[in-house]
Amino acid sequence: xxxxxxxxxxxxxxxxxxxxxxxxxxxxxxxxxxxxxxxxxxxxxxxxxxxxxxxxxxxxxxxxxxxxxxxxxxxxxxxxxxxxxxxxxxxxxxxxxxxxxxxxxxxxxxxxxxxxxxxxxxxxxxxxxxxxxxxxxxxxxxxxxxxxxxxxxxxxxxxxxxxxxxxxxxxxxxxxxxxxxxxxxxxxxxxxxxxxxxxxxxxxxxxxxxxxxxxxxxxxxxxxxxxxxxxxxxxxxxxxxxxxxxxxxxxxxxxxxxxxxxxxxxxxxxxxxxxxxxxxxxxxxxxxxxxxxxxxxxxxxxxxxxxxxxxxxxxxxxxxxxxxxxxxxxxxxxxxxxxxxxxxxxxxxxxxxxxxxxxxxxxxxxxxxxxxxxxxxxxxxxxxxxxxxxxxxxxxxxxxxxxxxxxxxxxxxxxxxxxxxxxxxxxxxxxxxxxxxxxxxxxxxxxxxxxxxxxxxxxxxxxxxxxxxxxxxxxxxxxxxxxxxxxxxxxxxxxx
Amino acid sequence: xxxxxxxxxxxxxxxxxxxxxxxxxxxxxxxxxxxxxxxxxxxxxxxxxxxxxxxxxxxxxxxxxxxxxxxxxxxxxxxxxxxxxxxxxxxxxxxxxxxxxxxxxxxxxxxxxxxxxxxxxxxxxxxxxxxxxxxxxxxxxxxxxxxxxxxxxxxxxxxxxxxxxxxxxxxxxxxxxxxxxxxxxxxxxxxxxxxxxxxxxxxxxxxxxxxxxxxxxxxxxxxxxxxxxxxxxxxxxxxxxxxxxxxxx
Numbered sequence: 001x002x003x004x005x006x007x008x009x010x011x012x013x014x015x016x017x018x019x020x021x022x023x024x025x026x027x028x029x030x031x032x033x034x035x036x037x038x039x040x041x042x043x044x045x046x047x048x049x050x051x052x053x054x055x056x057x058x059x060x061x062x063x064x065x066x067x068x069x070x071x072x073x074x075x076x077x078x079x080x081x082x083x084x085x086x087x088x089x090x091x092x093x094x095x096x097x098x099x100x101x102x103x104x105x106x107x108x109x110x111x112x113x114x115x116x117x118x119x120x121x122x123x124x125x126x127x128x129x130x131x132x133x134x135x136x137x138x139x140x141x142x143x144x145x146x147x148x149x150x151x152x153x154x155x156x157x158x159x160x161x162x163x164x165x166x167x168x169x170x171x172x173x174x175x176x177x178x179x180x181x182x183x184x185x186x187x188x189x190x191x192x193x194x195x196x197x198x199x200x201x202x203x204x205x206x207x208x209x210x211x212x213x214x215x216x217x218x219x220x221x222x223x224x225x226x227x228x229x230x231x232x233x234x235x236x237x238x239x240x241x242x243x244x245x246x247x248x249x250x251x252x253x254x255x256x257x258x259x260x261x262x263x264x265x266x267x268x269x270x271x272x273x274x275x276x277x278x279x280x281x282x283x284x285x286x287x288x289x290x291x292x293x294x295x296x297x298x299x300x301x302x303x304x305x306x307x308x309x310x311x312x313x314x315x316x317x318x319x320x321x322x323x324x325x326x327x328x329x330x331x332x333x334x335x336x337x338x339x340x341x342x343x344x345x346x347x348x349x350x351x352x353x354x355x356x357x358x359x360x361x362x363x364x365x366x367x368x369x370x371x372x373x374x375x376x377x378x379x380x381x382x383x384x385x386x387x388x389x390x391x392x393x394x395x396x397x398x399x400x401x402x403x404x405x406x407x408x409x410x411x412x413x414x415x416x417x418x419x420x421x422x423x424x425x426x427x428x429x430x431x432x433x434x435x436x437x438x439x440x441x442x443x444x445x446x447x448x449x450x451x452x453x454x455x456x457x458x459x460x461x462x463x464x465x466x467x468x469x470x471x472x473x474x475x476x477x478x479x480x481x482x483x484x485x486x487x488x489x490x491x492x493x494x495x496x
Numbered sequence: 497x498x499x500x501x502x503x504x505x506x507x508x509x510x511x512x513x514x515x516x517x518x519x520x521x522x523x524x525x526x527x528x529x530x531x532x533x534x535x536x537x538x539x540x541x542x543x544x545x546x547x548x549x550x551x552x553x554x555x556x557x558x559x560x561x562x563x564x565x566x567x568x569x570x571x572x573x574x575x576x577x578x579x580x581x582x583x584x585x586x587x588x589x590x591x592x593x594x595x596x597x598x599x600x601x602x603x604x605x606x607x608x609x610x611x612x613x614x615x616x617x618x619x620x621x622x623x624x625x626x627x628x629x630x631x632x633x634x635x636x637x638x639x640x641x642x643x644x645x646x647x648x649x650x651x652x653x654x655x656x657x658x659x660x661x662x663x664x665x666x667x668x669x670x671x672x673x674x675x676x677x678x679x680x681x682x683x684x685x686x687x688x689x690x691x692x693x694x695x696x697x698x699x700x701x702x703x704x705x706x707x708x709x710x711x712x713x714x715x716x717x718x719x720x721x722x723x724x725x726x727x728x729x730x731x732x733x734x735x736x737x738x739x740x741x742x743x744x745x
Contacts, residue, residue: 447546448584452602453569
């Protein structure tokens with residue numbers, strides 16, 4: 001298995017505590033004054049040249065937020081966040097909206113290049129001679145978000161030919177206000193929860209996708225999020241709409257520099273699938289997890305929700321969570337349309353002092369809806385890993401079906417795994433199945449592998465990759481090999 | 497040549513091997529028999545380097561080299577192979593993937609070139625065929641849901657692929673019906689060679705009808721208490737282990 005060998009190679013190359021994406025970019029940036037107030041909300045809105053309705057929308061959210069308190073039910077522990085000590089807007093100075101790649105600061109391009117995300121379309125296309133869009137799938141279109149702004153969105157012209165709109169949300173507010181106004185906040189309302197409400201008030205950028213009726217998006221779309229500035233919160237907002245019969249596969253990646261202090265990331269992602277549409281949303285989250293003593297790292301408090309608004313629509317979430325000091329996220333599906341389907345496939349790996357409280361919600365509202373949850377939690381080091389999931393069937397949701405399997409794997413004896421399922425069926429025809437297992441990588445398994453010639457590191461990487469296999473196969477091909485390597489690296493130092 | 501001298505080993509506080517001596521010249525097949533609890537499986541685990549067992553005294557030399565200080569994977573690289581009585585299941589890892597990872601790890605450690613995937617497929621297919629292993633079985637996760645016979649044939653397949661010089665077979669006959677036993681024994685016999693030593697651990701004489709040993713040793717209370725030729729196994733079949741302190745099986 002070459003991926004396993006490569007994992008081991010890469011693990012050897014880096015010392016404990018060395019996070020590969022931990023460099024920072026030295027770039028001059030414009031920041032909002034520190035702290036949060038109505039003036040800051042107005043500042044952000046003005047910076048983006050937003051229409052009055054959006055400013056009002058933000059201000060309403062901000063006033064709402066002031067009346068709310070931080071949720072405390074999750075199985076995570078951290079000092080109280082001082083929201084006045086953060087910056088809510090940071091943009092590279094050169095970013096007064098470049099029109100093309102030539103105008104983007106080379107320093108930024110170099111940053112993404114270093115992260116393995118080439119933004120030059122020529123580079124992405126190299127080697128795909130004469131390929132036609134929609135047939136050979138030449139690469140992936142990327143929206144690159146750096147701190148609070150979108151740096152560039154690639155392949156926009158090609159996508160336009162198919163009628164697909166893929167741009168930053170700030171741009172969409174200007175170019176497609178009717179779509180943004182119609183759908184923004186329609187899945188995650190401004191009052192939804194503490195962090196989503198905060199995001200509604202101060203969101204800076206993110207991606208916007210609209211796939212018109214009957215169109216199968218000709219390439220994978222992706223957003224790459226990068227937090228660079230110190231003490232800066234990242235509050236991006238992503239909105240994806242698949243119109244009737246449309247299909248899109250979307251990937252999200254994230255990294256941040258190593259900083260001693262914690263960084264806040266509170267994103268909102270809204271997906272809307274109309275009749276017969278399908279959205280596949282994949283995340284490989286690799287924010288800085290903090291050092292081996294548990295200092296620093298990203299607080300990842302994210303609200304992700306998909307609305308299967310149309311009949312026979314389908315939304316599928318696949319996530320691989322390896323980073324962040326604290327993860328608090330529950331990508332969910334509202335199965336509103338009759339015959340709609342929701343899926344959640346998750347691999348959550350915690351090591352060091354990481355804390356993860358993650359899972360999903362499958363809300364069955366329509367008739368004959370079905371959902372499937374496969375969650376794999378791997379805990380190592382001193383970490384804590386909680387799966388929290390809700391499956392509910394509304395009174396009118398006849399024949400709702402759910403299958404849930406939660407498996408936890410423990411490495412070592414200092415870590416914890418927890419499973420908290422909530423099941424609610426208000427319709428007697430609902431059938432929910434739940435399976436949960438907790439296992440340890442046993443000494444016997446390790447001994448067996450080592451007797452066959454594998455080193456301890458190779459044996460662990462092999463066993464863990466086997467454990468998560470049925471989730472990884474739902475990731476797009478481009479991500480699979482990278483993810484297998486990432487899993488090995490995340491578990492580095494978990495034995496011995 | 498395998499030379500075990502005055503080997504003492506314990507698990508937690510319980511001493512199991514109590515001064516065991518055993519020599520197996522290169523090219524010979526020796527059998528170890530003995531009552532339950534005499535320490536046969538412990539000897540197998542200690543030879544392979546299982547960390548649950550602590551060696552408190554003695555030495556184990558393989559071709560003149562002390563192996564007790566080596567990690568299990570280093571011993572595998574020097575040629576030690578243990579066919580497990582209870583092979584472990586590894587969910588989600590296809591048997592073929594496991595075999596390729598193991599074989600290439602060992603080849604690399606021995607300074608040999610790693611197999612490419614097509615080369616490896618060819619080698620595996622031939623060997624699997626000899627052991628009457630259905631290629632479909634190799635696509636399934638390692639040992640998961642395998643029958644007793646499938647697990648044991650899979651062990652012998654691994655033994656054949658890893659080309660060990662010292663083969664330790666721990667109760668390979670347990671849980672096998674007579675047809676499976678014959679296939680497994682034929683697989684083992686095919687690997688007998690003048691460059692390879694084998695240690696066959698068994699409770700019953702039955703296996704030794706198929707794998708005829710050069711020498712038979714009786715183990716009781718952590719030591720070898722009697723040695724003889726293949727006829728000793730037949731004698732034990734008659735008399736049982738009662739005289740060595742074992743209960744009737």
